[in-house]
Amino acid sequence: MNPLDFVPYAVALVIAAAIPGPGIAAVVGKALGTGFRPALWFGTGLVLGDLTYLTLAVLGLAAVAAAFSGVFVVIKVLGAAYLVYLAWSFWKAGIDPDKVEARKGNGAFASMLGGYSVTLGNPKTIIFYMALLPTVVDLEAMTLERFGWLVLITIIGLYAVLLPYLAAAAKAREFLRNPRALKLLNRGAAGAMAGAAAYIVLKQ
Structure with missing residues (x-):
C-alpha cells in the first residue's frame, strides 16, 4: 500500500x-x-458525523442510505432545530459578562450531539461522501488497513480546518468583554447559527 494513494482524498477533504x-x-x-x-466538543461531533458517512460509503451503503432518505430528512430537521434553539439562546443571552461566561459550562455530550446532528443533516457532507468519495478512493480495493488510514486522514484533516476557525472565534470572544460588545457578539453568533439552520433546511 502506497500512502500517496490517499493524497487525492486528503486534498479533496480539506478543500x-x-x-x-x-x-x-x-x-x-x-x-x-x-x-x-464547548465549541471543540461541537466540532468533535462534526468530525464523528463525517466518520459516519465515510463508514457508510466504505461499506457500500450509499444505496441503503438513499433508500432510507426519510430518516436523514428527520435528522436534518432535528439538526436545524437544534441550531435554531442555539440561535435563540444566543440572541436572548444577557449582556452581563458573568452570565455569558457561565454558559461555557455547556455539556460535552450535548455539544457533541449537536455537532453530530448538524453533520448528518448537511447536504455538502452527504454529497462529498456518497458521490465524490468514490471518485478519489477505490472503494472496491478497500481493506481494514486502508480504511484505518482514511479515518486517520479524515480526523486530522477536519481538525486542521476546524481548529483555526474555532480558535479565532473564541479569541475574538475573549477580546470583547464589555456588555455592549457581548450583546453584539451573541447576536452575531445567533445569526451564524440561524443561517446554518436555514441552509440545512433549504438545501436539497
Missing part, C-alpha cells in the same frame, strides 16, 4: 471542509457564544 458551509458557521457561532471548549 471541501474549508469551504464555508453550515458546519463551519455552526462551530464559529458556538465558539462565539460559549467559548473554546
Whole structure:
C-alpha cells in the first residue's frame, strides 16, 4: 500500500471542509457564544458525523442510505432545530459578562450531539461522501488497513480546518468583554447559527 494513494482524498477533504458551509458557521457561532471548549466538543461531533458517512460509503451503503432518505430528512430537521434553539439562546443571552461566561459550562455530550446532528443533516457532507468519495478512493480495493488510514486522514484533516476557525472565534470572544460588545457578539453568533439552520433546511 502506497500512502500517496490517499493524497487525492486528503486534498479533496480539506478543500471541501474549508469551504464555508453550515458546519463551519455552526462551530464559529458556538465558539462565539460559549467559548473554546464547548465549541471543540461541537466540532468533535462534526468530525464523528463525517466518520459516519465515510463508514457508510466504505461499506457500500450509499444505496441503503438513499433508500432510507426519510430518516436523514428527520435528522436534518432535528439538526436545524437544534441550531435554531442555539440561535435563540444566543440572541436572548444577557449582556452581563458573568452570565455569558457561565454558559461555557455547556455539556460535552450535548455539544457533541449537536455537532453530530448538524453533520448528518448537511447536504455538502452527504454529497462529498456518497458521490465524490468514490471518485478519489477505490472503494472496491478497500481493506481494514486502508480504511484505518482514511479515518486517520479524515480526523486530522477536519481538525486542521476546524481548529483555526474555532480558535479565532473564541479569541475574538475573549477580546470583547464589555456588555455592549457581548450583546453584539451573541447576536452575531445567533445569526451564524440561524443561517446554518436555514441552509440545512433549504438545501436539497
